[in-house]
Amino acid sequence: MSEACIATYRLQDNLADFHKKATAIAVGLTVGSWTDLPEARKAEMEKHLGRVLSVEVHEPEDSPNGERYADIRIAYPDANFSRDLPALLVTVFGKLSMDGRIKLLDLTFSEGFLSAFPGPKFGLDGVRELLGVYDRPLLMSIFKSVIGHDLEQLRAQFYGQALGGVDLIKDDEILFENPLTPIEKRVAVCMEAAARAQEQTGQKLLYAVNVTGKTSxxxxxxxxxxxxxxxxxxxNVLAYGLDAxxxxxxxxxxxxxxxxxxxLAGALYxxxxxxxxxxxxxxxxxxLAGADLSLFPSPYGSVVMPKAENMAVKEALLSDELPIRRALPVPSAGIHPxxxxxxxxxFGQDVVVNAGGGIHGHPLGTAAGGQAFREAMRASAAGIPLAEAARQHEALGRAVELWGIKA
Amino acid sequence: MSEACIATYRLQDNLADFHKKATAIAVGLTVGSWTDLPEARKAEMEKHLGRVLSVEVHEPEDSPNGERYADIRIAYPDANFSRDLPALLVTVFGKLSMDGRIKLLDLTFSEGFLSAFPGPKFGLDGVRELLGVYDRPLLMSIFKSVIGHDLEQLRAQFYGQALGGVDLIKDDEILFENPLTPIEKRVAVCMEAAARAQEQTGQKLLYAVNVTGKTSxxxxxxxxxxxxxxxxxxxNVLAYGLDAxxxxxxxxxxxxxxxxxxxLAGALYxxxxxxxxxxxxxxxxxxLAGADLSLFPSPYGSVVMPKAENMAVKEALLSDELPIRRALPVPSAGIHPxxxxxxxxxFGQDVVVNAGGGIHGHPLGTAAGGQAFREAMRASAAGIPLAEAARQHEALGRAVELWGIKA
Structure with a gap:
């Protein structure tokens, strides 16, 4: 199977013959037709023919309207598409995406296809190395608000965040090129604030700047x-495509x-x-497209994703199934100390704790917001219950007073 | 309202206060916070503040589980984003897409935003002019199968289609760069076949070649x-993003x-x-992104879209609401004479009749397949019922015998 990529779909249909449908997909999305071909032609075309690997039909007895579905797996020969994600996705889920109730659940990549993807340049270990932090989750903070703010205002926000001991600060994803804070000036003032903060905290910091504008x-x-x-x-990968x-x-x-x-992911998953x-x-x-960190909805906030799906996203980012560096999971929204x-x-240690309101909304200010998180991390690492640590550390105490402890 | 783009959403929620939610979106996706701002700051920030234009709550009395929804319209000031589609989409439906049951129904663009989009270079009228066809629908055909075929096989398929009197021939969207039929060689042999066919048919032809590979x-x-x-x-616009x-x-x-x-559109709509x-x-x-022709599922095939949605897609392609050229609707799948x-x-005259199986599957071959469509168009234009025309014209007759007449 090393010369084919495998797609797993879930098809919902109350009447369909799922086995027939699976064969129609495997043939229709590859060689087009099969049974009508002369034998000699079949021999030539076999290397391009999709194959049905499995069809698992589920017909729950208690489904109110006779709902039934099948998970089917189809192998698509590498010979059919170039080694890029648009070609793979158009092959396995182009026309098919419009063919009834069908969801693309998973893809397994051939070695040949994978060879075109170096993956994350840094990944989990590389990012830890850049920061010199190996033994705890990383802490990321998000600007509170950015639109309509000038360079001085961003600098001040950035400095407050940096002072709190965060490892990463990210731009708001809705901050585009604009006259008040153009990218090169924004970077300059923020990195200067990072250096000043480092003198106080002794800590390195990554600033993830939003790359926007025309694709080219x-x-x-x-x-x-x-x-x-x-x-x-x-x-914003989904606005530009995975290939970008x-x-x-x-x-x-x-x-x-x-x-x-x-x-935009909520339009898709x-x-x-x-x-x-x-x-x-x-x-x-x-x-696979090379993200070192991937943000996704956390199971703790209002922007939710079912918990099992969260865990599966994490698993996909860290799994050794792919022969490329691991990417850091960044579950986001609803995060406070x-x-x-x-x-x-x-998530274990290999996670980025990413907070916005949970840092800026701290009663003692943004820097205290970051400190409260770091105190919570230290307590957790030492096996000290958060309620107890909250009594000993002011920043954490005030945070817990405001937001509580989530169990 | 000429300095803001307007997004219309449908929110489904059995409990939410939709007015409150609308305000939260308008503020949250623009200035971040509002009520807490000092008055002086409000004056500075007002030009960046999103505005709720309308909230229409629908609470159908007969919904079994108390389902209710609201259509809300929010205006986003142009000052908040750069004039490109990724910036607009990330602003209006980036994070929000993940915030519960919410669908983006429509966008209305400000004049300023529109000024960055020349739109289709040819559009409906330009394509008609290139072909010299003004008084009937255009006819497009799709290669039957392409993967694993060599240049001679493509040339033969192309020639058969061209002889049938089609106006456009399109590559299969799953034909990527490949050793058998690389793009420049494929174009050369197909355009040569087009010229040969034109000697017979006297008709011009456009060959839409699939542009694939790396984004850059x-x-x-x-x-x-x-x-x-x-x-x-x-x-394949959705695999690369609208900006590409x-x-x-x-x-x-x-x-x-x-x-x-x-x-991939079926993953989204x-x-x-x-x-x-x-x-x-x-x-x-x-x-808006400049397509001269847009393919979408027809209401006649197995790959369906509700009829009203089909008509709304057509309307959006042809409407004079946008100050750019009209794009040709190409309803696809399930099309036979x-x-x-x-x-x-x-659809009226301004449509591309696009067939694959309905041309190649003709009992007398591919060329007769195209001819049958042209005969059907001539009959329709002359007000002759198709059943009658089918008795007079062989190609059409055989097609109708095989596929019937859809009413």
């Missing part, structure tokens, strides 16, 4: 940011980690009937 | 195809019509709860 100028934007001192990038991320991440001159933002499953989209594909023990339980 | 090389691929004689392009189409279509050197293929509505995705956005009167009734 993304590389130029990224290099402009890097020239100005940016040491990480943020990228792949090109940025595999560019030798773009030697900084890239955080993939899931903007949440329906049980249509779209692309979150673990594939925000896990496997984003990692009282959630830290839960995050550690669910 | 799309322009180069397109120019390579054009240098080899290609007079149209096919593009915009860049191709607005490139002065790419002076041929572009047909946008809807591959069919759910009633999530995603982006088809008339926006395959109508307005694809046209017996459907022609229906297509004309539903």
């Amino acid at each position: 100028k993304l590389r130029e934007q990224a290099l402009k940011a890097i020239d100005a001192g940016a040491n990480a990038l943020l990228f 991320l792949h090109e940025l991440s595999s560019d030798p001159e773009i030697a900084v980690p890239i955080a993939a933002h899931p903007a 949440p329906s049980p009937h249509y779209g692309v499953a979150a673990p594939l989209l925000l896990g496997k594909l984003v990692r 009282g959630v830290v023990p839960l995050i550690l339980r669910d | 090389k799309l322009r180069e691929q397109a120019l390579k195809a054009i240098d080899a004689g290609a007079n149209a392009l096919l593009f 189409l915009h860049e191709l279509s607005s490139d002065p050197e790419i002076a041929v019509p572009i047909a946008a293929h809807p591959a 069919p759910s009633p709860h999530y995603g982006v509505a088809a008339p926006l995705l395959l109508g307005k956005l694809v046209r 017996g459907v022609v009167p229906l297509i004309l009734r539903d």
